[in-house]
Amino acid sequence: MGKSSKDKRDLYYRKAKEEGWRARSAFKLLQLNDQFQLFKGVRRVVDLCAAPGSWSQVLSRELFEKNQYTANDEIPPKIVAVDLQPMAPIDGVTTLQADITHPKTLSKILEIFGGEPADFVCSDGAPDVTGLHDLDEYIQAQLILAALQLTTCLLRPGGTFVAKIFRGRDIDLMYSQLGYLFEKVICAKPRSSRGTSLEAFIVCLGYKPSSHWKPTLDPNVSTEDFFKGANIGRYELKDDLTYEEEKRNVAPFIACGDLSSYDSDATY
Amino acid sequence: MSQDTLVPIEHHGPSIAVKFWDDDLLFVGHGPILKIYNYKTSEIVKTIRIFKKNKIHGIAFDRDTFLFYGARSFNMLSFDQIMEQQNIVDNEQMINDWIITAEFSANGLEAFILTAHNVILSIDSYSQTLQWEKSVYGEKSILYSGSIRVVSKQDVYINAGTVMGGVVIWNLYKEEIVHTLLGHEGSIFNVQMSPSAKYIVSCSDDRSIKLWDHKTGDLLSTAWGHTARIWNLKFYDDEKSVISVSEDLTSRTWNITENQELLPYETYQLHSGRHIWGLDVSDKVKLAATGGNDGRIRLFSVKTGETESYRKTFTLEDITNSAPDYIIKKNEIVKGFWKLKFGLVIITSEGGIFIYKDQKWELLRIENKFNNFSLTNGFTDDNIIIFTNTKGDSLFLKFDEEGKIINEKWINTEVTKIVNALSTKDGSNFYLMIESPNKNEKLVVYEFDQNFEISRTVFLEKGPTFVTTCFEVNGDFIFAGFRLSSLGIYSLSTGEETKFIKKLSISDTVTSIKSIKSDDKKTLLIISNRDGYYVYIKFDKATSECEFIHSNNTRRGFLEGSYNINDELILFGFKSSFFYIYNESRDYEIAYENCGGAHRQWKLFYSNESYEFVYTRSGSLTIREIPKAKFDYYLSEGTHGREIRDISIRNDSSKIDDLLYITGAEDTTLKLSSLNSTNGQIKNHWTLRKHTSGLQKVKFLRNDLIASSSAREEFFIWKIDESFNTPFIIPYASLNPSSDNPDLRIMDFDHLEVYDESGKLQGLFLVNVYSDSSIKGWYFDPETGNFTQLINGFYKTCCLFDVKLNIVDNNVYLLTGATDGYLTLWDITNEFSLKVQNNKLQMVTELKSNKISSPISTICVHQNGIKSFETQLNNNEILVATGGDDNALAITSFKINNSGVEAKIYSKIEDAASSTITSLNILPNDRVLVASVDQIFRIWSFKTGELKLIDSKSTTIADTGSLDSISLEGKDIALVGGVGLSAWEIKN
């Protein structure tokens, strides 16, 4: 869904080069943080779909350099970055090359955290698009759900989840389902993300785990099975297979990054 | 909310599913709608909606029970239900996951559905309820593709294509993995098992097709050919062949050899834009059907060996065998040929003349005068052939229907040498043109009749770029085409040159001139040029004026000629080693032949609705027939096949049932088409290939003028000519780019009419806004096509999305919308040289360019990009409807009074859509039509000052990006575009 050839001409691309970020995406996370103070009090993070790693760079800088981590801190910072693609190492970041939609991957990440919760889960994942818009939207939703699966198993109550979305036909289904698990669900568009692209980020604040649903990862459980009984408004398989409209909800939209920041649609 | 204000009329969009059924029916999914075609008659037997929202991705059947599926929906229906039941959508059912594929069991009592998590659900065919689920332990990761092969009641295989390059074959009832086939890279996009379960074929992101042995799981063969991703595969011909369709717009057939190798066979160029999705083959009738992203349905014959049977190749030995006494000389070759009604006549470089008739060669005679060199001309339907040698001798031969010579004549032309001879016909007159290489010797044109009686001989002065390449006679005019893209027009009676046009196109040779319509006053010429351009010229016989009314670039290699058949333009030429015949009007390839390229003897003949392409290659002669297709191999007219970025409908109430509209798309082309507003049918007239990047905007400026803009600062004005049946359109004027930044886009433009003092319309004031924040305005003179810059300005360092011009109280206001969400108003009345009188722009004698100063008002309406806006004037108030990237819809007012401007947001709905609002239109009665990427089409009223939703309907158009509407005699019609196009009626 991205337009890679155009990205190269853009100011953010040049600025990323200057500042040493691996991708212009770094500014998206930074602008999201300007708006929502995502990194406040955050020590333990999972960065999904992380390659080439600019978000991990931002996180590494925030958690290790800025927060002045000291050895006698009770919980040392931890960043785990996962992608299908290999990633060059980054200080303080544990990298894992794996498919996040594969049930086994999530178990591996949980293992790395060794039973401790995370404060923040983010995913900037985008699948290769086919051009069949409904299928592409479904695959994108699966990436988000896979990330959400991990989130429900790992995120501490009150924690934050951020994921890339493409605002297509069924995005309001996603907003509605996330609304069951978080205090606040916002659709945020950083100015560094092109206005002509459908890309945006779903910012989910204040994780509130369900009291009557216990998420469990099992290698034989698909994303669909996983959320069975979670009561988040997802259609569940019925014997009579009746058609049903699921709940939809429009999340509030917030453009972030201040107006004086560069416009990614402009030509300079 | 009063219901049904928005009423869909028709939908044209991608087709993902096609399926043959019975002997003559083809089931086609167009979005949620099923169309059943009788392909033998090209009739649509039934059109019915199957799903509420989802698109039909696949069709399975058992006898006369059908299962339609797409996304999470399915609908199981009998043929009778489809044909007779009213509300079929009520029968729609769903599961909890994406449906990859479905198939009926061997006895038809149940249907299997494969989900995207590799789970099979069994649905009872009678009760349509869920019976059971099966999967393989630990194999529930996501699939991109898959198929089900029901071999027998017990043997059912699931072929699952995963995201990570593996194909998992599992046995349904044993719930066991049979094979995990590794070797592909990237996601598997299709996998099929042959009917008897002997083979498996698969394709992936790596663009290869792999053939596997089902028994052993061994990789048998890897085949390459497609130049982009492959989306669909099918076995046919008793497991001996495979057919594929791809993103690259082709379908290819592949043969499985005795050594179990997969080898490429034929390539069919079928669709436009990008992607072919749907594919089915009928082994019974040996036909394949494809459905493209462009919405077209194509049919073609895949009979093995069929193209071979249409192709005959002969060596000179084969040809001369019939005459045992004929001795082939060293270096003797076939020098020329012409198809006559009874067969083919050829001449060798030694003057041997042979005819090919009823599959047999026969020596006609040997003419020693044509030793070494001869030129061949002829008239197929009149059974006439003419040979000419360098010395000036021409032999005219007329044959009867059996191929016997019934008349012959020699003539001699007195020139030093002949290098060129050409023939043409006008009514019952025949013409032969003879050319010498000597600059000072005139061109000689003979006029003669059936009996070779020469009625006149005309001598023409050669043009400066001589070497004539083609000529045409119409009435008293001779039109001759030359090298260097030039055209000479001569009087037939006097031989005088009446006109000479240099540079019809950029360069290269004029390859054909045809007069396709004419009367006493004018004639319409179609001229093709080797560089790929073709032009239509309206020639006025009284004044000899040549008006260029159409030009276009084929962008497909060398263009060698054209036919006008049933008012459709057929072009032919060479692309690399291929010869192609292309229907340019309907934008599809008719046939191709791999002949090795353009440097050979070749000739294309058309008669009786079939083509014959004759050529020589390494000493042999090949005759390739292209017979008329048995069925219409083009069942439905499509659109671009890429996202439509803008639409403009001409507001011409005299043509309600034939509304002209133009669309501009991501594929860089514009399509000029007509819409029947009653039944929603469309007809494409032209695909215009002038822009070099995806379109931003296209608009009618006047009934006969259109403007279009894109990146690279491309801005073209097009002129329409409707003096013939088909509307013609030509790029008439353009703006020069100001920089070489390829990313500098002209985002939007608007115009006002400019009048002279007597109130007569003179020209246009045009304003463009750019992605680098600049604003530029011009006076455009439609007579000369000249632009004179009047204003330039600059907003801020952000991209301007939209612009509108308004005149209030004799003041001219320019309004912009930008990525920062601000609407900004500029008063340019005193900042440009045009005058304003009675709220109209008036021409002045001297035009100057001015810089516009700061805006007079600016207001933040949206959080970010204003994707679309429109204005409406209410006395001294400019009302602006805006739709934003922030999902909001707003009505803002700029009230203009003596003290200044008062800007205020009247009404704003923050969540007017669940995704970006991409396009809106103000309709009469204070209503606004809104299209957004959430695929919901909405209409709002702002009559009371507050925005109120009147109606909303889901559209099937993905990536909804454009909309236009017009009001005709109380009927409002809208077109919504994205990936596809839909027509709507808006009720009051």
Ligand SMILES: C[S@@+](CC[C@H](N)C(=O)[O-])C[C@H]1O[C@@H](n2cnc3c(N)ncnc32)[C@H](O)[C@@H]1O
């Ligand atoms: C836009 S990039 C991420 C950029 C990254 N946030 C950065 O700042 O460098 C999207 C990534 O998603 C990854 N991805 C897509 N599908 C995935 C999956 N199923 N599992 C893991 N990674 C995936 C792709 O490999 C790609 O590297």
